[in-house]
Amino acid sequence: MSTMFGMADGDPTPGLWNWAIGKRIDADRVCGAIAGTLERTVTPLGGGDAVMCDVYLVGGDFPTLADIYLAPAEVAEATAASAVAVRLDAAVLLPDDSFDPSRYVLAEPDGTLRLVHVDEVETDDGPERRGLRPCTGDDCDRTPERPAAV
Template identity: 40%
Template sequence: MTELWNWRIDGAAPVEVYPALAEALGRVVMPLAVADPVRLPAYAVVCDVWEAPGVYGTMIDCYGVPERLRELPSIAALAKLLERNCLMRDDTLDAGRHLLVAPDGTIRPVHFDVVETDEGEVLSDQRLCTVAHPGCRGWSQCHRSQWGPDSVAPALAAA
């Protein structure tokens, strides 16, 4: 079985993302636009990288990721290589809640305002997920996550 990963990066050009992805994953990375399923090496990961409006506007979709590759260490390696913050969806159903992975490997939950556009979701107004904010207190979805409000963890320890 294979996985699908959806990530965002804070301001990285697609041309610099592909080689960093290959290094972070330890695999050949094939851009979706040129990937030929007949000639695709068994160890390759197909990825699509594009620019969207808003903060964290560099979007990454990785298709067919082998399940033995772990997502948190992989995105942490990418953040470190690019020296940029990265985002991934968290384990709640809140469209505005993500995990922020910093270049130093720190992971923490954050919230954004989300607006749907013709070009996809646009994120704005980043804030930490903390019990100091009324939306993260009490019975919020934040408390149902393994990444509760105010949680901070290193990527490799959290994976």
């Protein structure tokens, strides 16, 4: 696993991934893409020992939020997000390892991974993310160069 993406691959909270998806997608399709990527059953919350996924909609440029519980430790989060982005044909945003709250890893629909910044506003429905921009500067001197994972 790469240290390039820190939190995205370092798994500081075992089995928990929090993603924002760049278009409105229904929960069944998100769960199906995750299940296909992980080759495991994915169920709504309360589904027992399977990987569980809570999908909900908010505003912003990444309006579908997916909280994935009991994610397998042997799968790198950024690799899984890359494969899900390809399956959904939608960008997937996930946390990185920096202390910069605006910096994320973006898995693009072609599977490319890169560091980006977005602005986040907390709302009653959940966090809304807007204003995607390239990561530049000293804290962004690492450029992901991983191929798509499908």
